[in-house]
Amino acid sequence: MSSSVESQTSSSSPSEQLLSVAVIVLRQAVDLVDNYLISDDQLTQHSQSIPGSTIGKHLRHARDHFLLLVDCMSLPEPHPLCYDVRVRNQPMETSLQAARTALEETIARLEEVVFSHGLEERITLTAITPFSNVLQTTFGRELWFASLHCVHHWSMVRVVASELGIQLTDDFGFAPSTLVFQGREGALGCNKAKI
Template sequence: MSSPSPALATSPEQNGFSDDATARARLLEVSTAILRQAVNLVEDSLTTDQQLTAQSNYIPGSTIGKHLRHARDHFALLAEAISTPAPHVLNYDKRARNTPMESQRKAAADALNEAIAQLHEVVPTANLAEPITLHAVTPYPQVMETTFARELWFAGLHAIHHWSMVRVIAGELGIKLEDTFGFAPSTIVHMESKAALGKPKI
């Protein structure tokens, strides 16, 4: 029997955790924190629905609403894929566009909170090494094997990438965001450790 591909290795020891439960808890914690950044943005920083649909001058075609929906959908599609009977198939290109969360603050908050609830339902009992077949267009159709842990980790990094673009658009609109919005949790921890040592938070 051949050994597993290094790219798909997801044992607790390789992830730096002593057991699967700890690994799942940490992945869930990070994913939740990233999605809650978006919930806080919608509920506390935005003041009108129009701010969700305002077009960026720096990132053509981009709006805050589109970035929120796009990133949130990756978490939701992954949760749906792992909830179905094996073999699990995941296709991020099946996202629905022009949904209410792109233009309505309440709908955005509801959709983001729904994604968080989905993760809290499936992650605690999921097998991190559960095989998933990923379909993608790059622009050519691709089919590749991955795992649940790898895709949940990717969804978080992917969301942070889009939150950084949301920060750019918010700046164009004069919207004040939390200092930590758009930063990965690991970066926030690093910044806080530097601050504790009396060093600048940059």
């Protein structure tokens, strides 16, 4: 696979398109760690607006959804998945280098898994709502969900970063549909698709 997933066009396969969105969103976090945050302390600074929230916690939590999805695909069918599994207090929550490494490893694992499984491959999702519900879904749907879930957490990262006086790129934390609707350019914006 090309190292430039972001350059995929609308003629790409659906698998390539969904992978491209996931990689773009995860690379936004790599860019945050590499070019906007200057100290490990910024990962652990608690938000004044979102109680208990830190940039590091959001990075880890959003990344976890991709890992849980990738891991479930290595299990036998019906590929059991539960997003409610939490492994908190990971090094990526407190270390810029650990965050960068974890994000890059997640991208590499996604690139390995996406093309070895069809988007329609079935997954059995267990959701605690607080009642335990078992739902049938697909790999493609969950890959899209993980990407949008990530964007949702990037919007909260944007709030915490703003509290720290850090101004992020205009598209950080905005869903592709919002960027397209607003006619905004960018990796996930209107130059890619029309709604």
